[in-house]
Amino acid sequence: MKVMVLGGDGFCGWPTALKLVNRGHDVMIVDNFSRRGIDMELNSNSLTRIADINSRIDSANMLIGPIDYRFIDIAEQYDEFKMLVQQWQPDTIVHFAEQRAAPYSMISQKERRYTVDNNINVTHNVLNAIVDVDPNIHLVHLGTMGVYGYSKDFGDIPEGYLNVKVNSTEKDVDILYPTNPGSVYHMTKSMDQLLFQFYNKNWKLKITDLHQGIVWGTETEETKMDPDLVNRFDYDGIYGTVLNRFISQAAADVPLTIYGTGGQKRAFIHIEDTANCVSLAAENPPTNTDKVRIFNQVSEVCTVKELAEIISKQYGGSIAYHENPRKELPANDLAVSNEGLRSLGFEPILLNVSLIDDVKFIAEKVKGNLNKSNVMTSPKW
Amino acid sequence: MKVMVLGGDGFCGWPTALKLVNRGHDVMIVDNFSRRGIDMELNSNSLTRIADINSRIDSANMLIGPIDYRFIDIAEQYDEFKMLVQQWQPDTIVHFAEQRAAPYSMISQKERRYTVDNNINVTHNVLNAIVDVDPNIHLVHLGTMGVYGYSKDFGDIPEGYLNVKVNSTEKDVDILYPTNPGSVYHMTKSMDQLLFQFYNKNWKLKITDLHQGIVWGTETEETKMDPDLVNRFDYDGIYGTVLNRFISQAAADVPLTIYGTGGQKRAFIHIEDTANCVSLAAENPPTNTDKVRIFNQVSEVCTVKELAEIISKQYGGSIAYHENPRKELPANDLAVSNEGLRSLGFEPILLNVSLIDDVKFIAEKVKGNLNKSNVMTSPKW
Numbered sequence: 001m002k003v004m005v006l007g008g009d010g011f012c013g014w015p016t017a018l019k020l021v022n023r024g025h026d027v028m029i030v031d032n033f034s035r036r037g038i039d040m041e042l043n044s045n046s047l048t049r050i051a052d053i054n055s056r057i058d059s060a061n062m063l064i065g066p067i068d069y070r071f072i073d074i075a076e077q078y079d080e081f082k083m084l085v086q087q088w089q090p091d092t093i094v095h096f097a098e099q100r101a102a103p104y105s106m107i108s109q110k111e112r113r114y115t116v117d118n119n120i121n122v123t124h125n126v127l128n129a130i131v132d133v134d135p136n137i138h139l140v141h142l143g144t145m146g147v148y149g150y151s152k153d154f155g156d157i158p159e160g161y162l163n164v165k166v167n168s169t170e171k172d173v174d175i176l177y178p179t180n181p182g183s184v185y186h187m188t189k190s191m192d193q194l195l196f197q198f199y200n201k202n203w204k205l206k207i208t209d210l211h212q213g214i215v216w217g218t219e220t221e222e223t224k225m226d227p228d229l230v231n232r233f234d235y236d237g238i239y240g241t242v243l244n245r246f247i248s249q250a251a252a253d254v255p256l257t258i259y260g261t262g263g264q265k266r267a268f269i270h271i272e273d274t275a276n277c278v279s280l281a282a283e284n285p286p287t288n289t290d291k292v293r294i295f296n297q298v299s300e301v302c303t304v305k306e307l308a309e310i311i312s313k314q315y316g317g318s319i320a321y322h323e324n325p326r327k328e329l330p331a332n333d334l335a336v337s338n339e340g341l342r343s344l345g346f347e348p349i350l351l352n353v354s355l356i357d358d359v360k361f362i363a364e365k366v367k368g369n370l371n372k373s374n375v376m377t378s379p380k381w
Numbered sequence: 382m383k384v385m386v387l388g389g390d391g392f393c394g395w396p397t398a399l400k401l402v403n404r405g406h407d408v409m410i411v412d413n414f415s416r417r418g419i420d421m422e423l424n425s426n427s428l429t430r431i432a433d434i435n436s437r438i439d440s441a442n443m444l445i446g447p448i449d450y451r452f453i454d455i456a457e458q459y460d461e462f463k464m465l466v467q468q469w470q471p472d473t474i475v476h477f478a479e480q481r482a483a484p485y486s487m488i489s490q491k492e493r494r495y496t497v498d499n500n501i502n503v504t505h506n507v508l509n510a511i512v513d514v515d516p517n518i519h520l521v522h523l524g525t526m527g528v529y530g531y532s533k534d535f536g537d538i539p540e541g542y543l544n545v546k547v548n549s550t551e552k553d554v555d556i557l558y559p560t561n562p563g564s565v566y567h568m569t570k571s572m573d574q575l576l577f578q579f580y581n582k583n584w585k586l587k588i589t590d591l592h593q594g595i596v597w598g599t600e601t602e603e604t605k606m607d608p609d610l611v612n613r614f615d616y617d618g619i620y621g622t623v624l625n626r627f628i629s630q631a632a633a634d635v636p637l638t639i640y641g642t643g644g645q646k647r648a649f650i651h652i653e654d655t656a657n658c659v660s661l662a663a664e665n666p667p668t669n670t671d672k673v674r675i676f677n678q679v680s681e682v683c684t685v686k687e688l689a690e691i692i693s694k695q696y697g698g699s700i701a702y703h704e705n706p707r708k709e710l711p712a713n714d715l716a717v718s719n720e721g722l723r724s725l726g727f728e729p730i731l732l733n734v735s736l737i738d739d740v741k742f743i744a745e746k747v748k749g750n751l752n753k754s755n756v757m758t759s760p761k762w
Contacts, residue, residue, distance in 0.1 A: 078490070078494065082490075109459070109463075109509040109510075109512070109513055112505075112509060113459065113502075113505060113506065113509060116501065116502070116505045116576075117498075117501075117502055117505075120497065120498075120501050120572075121494075121497070121498055124493075124494060124497045124498075125494065128490040128493060128494060129490075131490070132490055151554075152550070152552075153547060153550055153552040153554045154547055154549075154550065154552075154554075155547060155549035155550040155552075156549065158549075162547065162549075163547075163548045163549070164545040164546060164547055164548060164556075165545060165546040165548060166534055166535055166536060166543065166544075166545055167544045167545060167546060167553065168535075168536035168537065168539075168544070169533070169534055169535065169536040171533075171534040171535075171536075172548065173532075173534045173535075175545075175556075175559040176559060178556040178557060178559070179575070180582075181575075181579055184579070187575060187576070187579045190575050191501075191572045191575050191576075194560070194562075194568060194571050194572050194575070195497075195568070195572075198562055198565070198568045201561075201708075202708060202762060327582075327583060381583060
């Protein structure tokens with residue numbers, strides 16, 4: 001299968017691109033390297049030293065299989081992107097090419113506006129290129145669990161669609177889950193859903209939207225093969241996901257920082273599972289186009305406090321509670337269906353000490369790169 | 382009250398700006414004149430000869446009251462727009478600054494992409510300017526009935542929110558009406574709603590979203606005062622709304638063209654009512670910011686076939702049925718609540734022969750400008 005991976009130089013994109021190659025697919029990465037640019041803008045860095053794209057591609061070709069890349073800013077360069085799709089003829093396009101940090105999207109008008117402008121225009125340009133070039137291309141998009149919100153009224157979280165009775169007509173209908181995003185970033189993923197609904201309805205496009213939990217870990221089977229293939233590891237207050245931040249804090253001998261009570265229950269997934277789930281979705285396109293296929297891409301749920309306690313118990317280190325910069329419930333319950341991906345063969349990697357150990361090893365190996373002043377940098381909203 | 386009218390040179394924006402001035406408000410128009418540009422792009426024209434903006438503004442100042450304008454492309458020039466908001470200090474911003482033709486938004490990738498890029502970025506930039514300058518500014522946005530869709534399962538159309546029972550929890554909740562837009566244009570208004578929901582939730586912005594029916598007519602009390610104040614009258618297949626197209630066809634002695642069966646029931650509103658409703662909404666801001674206030678801005682419902690028959694009976698002229706270029710139900714039922722605006726004093730102008738006559742007079746007076754080849758130009762989707 002020929003798979004184009006948009007945003008294939010990023011934290012989820014790169015290990016997924018390698019996984020796809022390792023599973024026998026032909027991969028073309030399209031990226032504008034904006035994530036590397038934002039590191040400079042924020043004076044932040046990956047705890048791991050990531051290789052430049054040419055070294056990454058050369059090593060991957062040598063060690064794993066056929067992979068190439070093109071520098072295109074998809075939000076800005078529609079014609080170039082469309083031409084590449086026309087020439088390369090992918091069977092599947094995997095779309096990670098969005099600004100993906102909630103805190104970044106809430107810094108100021110500049111970041112809010114960039115996030116909306118980039119994310120919406122990339123998604124829309126990709127849909128248009130598919131309509132214009134080949135409506136049979138399967139689009140696999142990385143969405144987020146964060147669109148659902150945490151209302152008790154809605155019950156356990158289904159996969160994208162909620163069954164309700166309309167009180168005025170007493171009819172039972174499946175509706176797109178009414179979203180309640182918690183940041184501008186999450187809002188863009190909720191808006192993406194409306195783009196998918198319409199392009200599916202009007203042009204019968206084949207679309208899989210993966211509502212992913214919070215990713216932890218950094219390495220996969222493939223990124224471990226060579227130093228040139230190593231993945232990003234973000235630990236800062238803006239791009240570091242919560243568990244990776246805790247691990248870095250433990251490694252740096254500073255307190256683990258919980259925002260609010262820690263009672264926020266969230267869905268988690270290891271980066272190895274991200275790469276495997278996206279591959280499964282790509283390898284098993286929807287069999288009909290009656291609606292957008294939505295899967296929850298999550299392995300398990302856990303509160304932020306439970307997470308901190310696992311790390312603290314294992315590696316020492318105190319826990320410090322800080323005012324929550326986000327507007328969110330202090331505590332919530334959460335139960336999530338992940339039947340869709342399980343039906344395709346997904347077997348989740350669960351949080352456990354040996355795996356966290358693995359990640360901690362990374363953190364320790366590279367903690368010389370850790371800039372302590374970057375750990376607590378979340379904007380307040 | 383100081384009211385900024387974005388898109389205030391357009392078909393709905395201009396008569397609304399004049400209405401607001403006539404009701405004693407101070408008005409600042411912001412426009413990039415994109416609608417005049419699209420006339421050149423499509424080789425279409427307004428049946429009425431509209432004055433240039435300077436003549437419009439001079440005459441309005443002389444005959445009605447204080448009004449000014451600035452040329453700003455709000456999607457592209459955030460800093461300029463924000464500075465104007467800072468300097469001029471509006472109490473209310475009325476937002477018409479979106480590409481508003483469904484057929485235009487479905488011509489090709491260029492128009493689809495322009496519609497999304499412009500409409501989303503204008504709305505988002507306006508919200509950001511309000512957050513950054515003064516979160517007390519009341520935003521009044523022109524939305525569309527077209528976001529609702531026409532499903533029987535959902536019953537009569539409420540004002541923005543639908544009461545449902547979640548079957549898994551048996552809880553009754555009001556949700557944002559699950560949208561089912563029929564074009565890329567309508568989809569952008571559906572996406573706008575998500576922007577409003579989030580900015581209202583996070584910053585408590587005061588927002589009124591007016592879901593408007595299909596506008597007919599062209600003149601208002603104010604636009605009739607002077608030839609320099611005359612409003613646009615679009616009759617082409619792209620920008621002409623259905624009733625205005627029928628009136629032009631009758632005036633030009635060509636058949637009235639119905640796409641599909643004519644059984645499509647739609648909500649209508651006269652342009653005089655548009656101007657009055659927006660003024661009412663602006664003069665009566667929401668008293669709390671718990672949620673976005675949504676009103677249906679409609680006067681009555683009627684099928685397309687009924688409309689054609691009124692015109693045909695009165696003025697002669699046959700009715701010709703054409704294949705429907707749109708993907709939509711051949712016929713539908715529709716009942717719409719407009720309690721919100723009625724509670725503020727709105728008394729709808731209903732479709733009747735004398736009023737249509739008034740519009741027909743315009744059409745006849747200016748039919749020398751009518752380019753017959755522009756009447757049937759809708760793209761197929």
